[in-house]
């Protein structure tokens with residue numbers, strides 16, 4: 001049931017985002033107050049690297065052609081377009097065979113880690129990051145819906161999509177409400193793919209009892225950074241309207257070859273004007289926090305990041321860190337430097353149309369997504385109804401307390417704890433759009 005007056009507050013480090021939701025009959029209005037948020041968008045990141053030469057984590061590297069692949073780093077002089085255009089991209093090279101390659105290096109750790117995570121049960125409610133996970137699900141839902149709506153506004157055809165690095169199928173219901181025709185789910189972790197398929201089959205059974213439509217689906221176990229996944233599709237000539245890669249693209253930045261392969265997989269079946277969307281750790285924010293801490297480790301009660309590369313000279317590929325999040329993720333990840341991401345994508349005909357921090361994206365979309373915010377329980381009530389917050393310390397709710405003190409008529413508010421907000425503000429959403437492909441005399445693709 002909606003409270004007569006519900007207030008939602010967010011707080012991030014030295015800043016607070018306050019959202020006031022006033023319910024007047026059936027009309028809802030939102031007021032947003034956001035004192036001096038510190039945001040490093042892609043442009044700000046660039047600007048910072050120009051005028052802060054001491055701490056520039058992202059200054060563009062100068063690398064010899066010999067060293068290009070191995071030693072590309074963020075930290076020597078040269079302009080972005082030079083270095084990025086000199087990256088060797090296998091535009092036209094067929095990526096390996098469709099045989100499953102030997103799972104090695106980081107892939108072994110990823111498979112071991114994700115296969116060992118138990119699926120959600122009733123215990124999820126007790127998780128310290130319960131609301132944060134709901135917040136992340138809200139972001140993904142809104143992102144997927146935004147681009148499905150754009151496709152529908154232009155075309156009437158049934159929609160096909162690829163969920164690359166699908167995990168256990170956390171987004172199955174998001175696709176279900178999208179009225180899709182076909183979904184292809186791919187992940188490296190076999191146990192996750194099996195669980196995704198089981199969950200799909202359970203939903204399918206329920207849908208057929210209720211005579212509801214559910215999309216057709218295909219499930220593939222593959223390393224998207226090493227194999228050409230199209231060859232594993234039932235119909236390798238399928239045209240996709242959308243490719244979604246949620247919380248996973250950063251794994252491919254282990255090496256240039258892997259990043260190329262992943263990008264090719266994301267792009268090659270997309271129709272012209274189709275979308276490649278996703279969520280990703282925001283390297284600008286990660287590096288900024290890294291530079292604000294002594295040493296290579298930072299975090300709070302619920303997350304911890306440890307960098308394992310040179311702080312003054314992180315490489316463009318293989319800039320490794322460990323991200324630990326209360327029983328959720330704990331295997332090596334890699335920084336995705338946005339200009340390289342954009343350049344790689346452009347080599348495969350993808351043009352960046354949106355890159356936003358989660359907090360900014362949330363701010364932009366919360367009015368449209370208000371019903372879902374409530375439905376999936378994105379906010380923790382403060383003061384808590386049962387006297388207990390999920391956060392351990394009172395200090396985790398300082399922002400909420402302060403708000404209550406200055407708004408004495410307010411009975412309760414909805415919020416995320418400070419530690420949770422520090423995690424969500426590390427992430428960003430992105431969307432690329434596919435250009436038209438023309439084939440030149442040498443049989444190579446050109447994108448227009």
Ligand SMILES: C[S@@+](CC[C@H](N)C(=O)[O-])C[C@H]1O[C@@H](n2cnc3c(N)ncnc32)[C@H](O)[C@@H]1O
Pocket residue numbers: 107110111114164165166167168169170171186187188189192222223224225226245246247248251329
């Ligand atoms: C954080 S989970 C996200 C799962 C899902 N997209 C979601 O949002 O719920 C990251 C997923 O990426 C998968 N992954 C990591 N590296 C991969 C690779 N090289 N190829 C395919 N999947 C990979 C992992 O197995 C894991 O399921």
